[in-house]
Amino acid sequence: MSDYQFKAEILPIRDKLFHIAQKILAEEQEAEDAVQEVLLKLWHMRDSLNKYDNTAAFATTVTKNHCMDRLKMIRRTDSLDDTYNSRAGTDNPYLQLERKNTEEVLQQIIENLPTLQQAIIRMKDMEEYEVEEIAEITGTKVEAVRVNLSRARKKVREEYLKWTTR
């Protein structure tokens, strides 16, 4: 599926996907993040999307599965505010990081970011997309992407400093 095809076939059903997400996740912000994550997932697999007869149905399935996974994650955490530490596991995450080198540390830090922030920082810093392009693919405003990107980058710096100054 080409870039153009993706924008023409997948983006128009964003609302439908959002409603599915909202039904499962209840909270609007959760659903919004989930939909963006799903769209980025679908974007990265757009080359193999043509083999599905009904891409809309496929996208719906992906959304349902993704939201169910998210739900499991949320229910597992004790503190809903501290998503970062809950994702890192119940052990002290910094003990785990001790024996690793810088590259591994940063990899771990990024993997512990909330899913959407992780996806966005990868697309910007590794795949060199522009913020406008990411906004288009996720069907959001540029400002929304910028905010997530900013949070992600600041978090990476913060966690890195925690590790180096222990």
Next chain:
Amino acid sequence: MRSIKKYLVLMSVAIFGILQQLQAQSDLQISKAFDQYGERKGVVMVELTNEMLDGYDFSLFKSITIKDNPTASEFIRKCLAKDEIGAKKVKQVISNGIPTSTYLQLPHKGQLFRLILFSETFKPESKITLIYIESKNDSEDVLKLILKRK
């Protein structure tokens, strides 16, 4: 991922283009006749590029006339038989069961029309003539002009 795909597409187009070029250059069997007999005794071979001949405009004109050489005749006829495939036989003259004149219109090379003209006579002497023409002019016009020479 996008740039890799772009490169793959470019590459395949490039390779395809090369193959096309190779095909156009070496697709004629009769070129062997020119190579083999062109510089021998009893043979007249001519090549003209982008020249006007008696009012006709040719991009390429190649002809070979061979006297008293039945082996060459046989060889050229075999080459012709192969080059005939896929070509339009505009005219053929048969005498006593064998073709004594054949005019072929070959598939285009780009914008160029291509013709093969072949003729063999036995009286007063044994003589075989093979002509290859490439021309930007409509092949029908070129043929008319040639055929009207007498």
Next chain:
Amino acid sequence: MKIINQHSGNYEEIDRLIDRYYEGLTSSEEEKQLRNLLSRKDLPESYKPEQVIFGYFETKKQKRIFMLQPYLRWGTAVAAIVIMAFNLQVFMPTNASNYAFIDGKKTTNVDDIKMHALASLNNVSCDNEEVEKSFDSLNDKEIMKEQLDAFSGLAE
């Protein structure tokens, strides 16, 4: 705008870009610039986090495309050159290619050559009657065979 790094001296440009970076405001172009600035060896310790982070992203980028890109780039370049070479051969007017071999002897006298060329054309041409019939064959787009006893010899 929250300022994360603040330094005296001539690091204004780096500081400005770094601030924009953490706000998510930098374009890919600006990030390239920032990466170049950060690759200098003589920077103060305080820039270490950014140097490390940018360095990490760089390795991620390069690993992804290193595998194929050099070969593809060279491949397409070579292919393009080969095509151009072929095109030149085929379409460039090779005016030098006028010659005739008569009994094995080569001549490049264009008038002589043309004379022989016309002679060969005479060998394959036919009389008017046949011309009419040839038109028909061209128009009908049919393969046509004719038996012409009168045509068993040509040069009359």
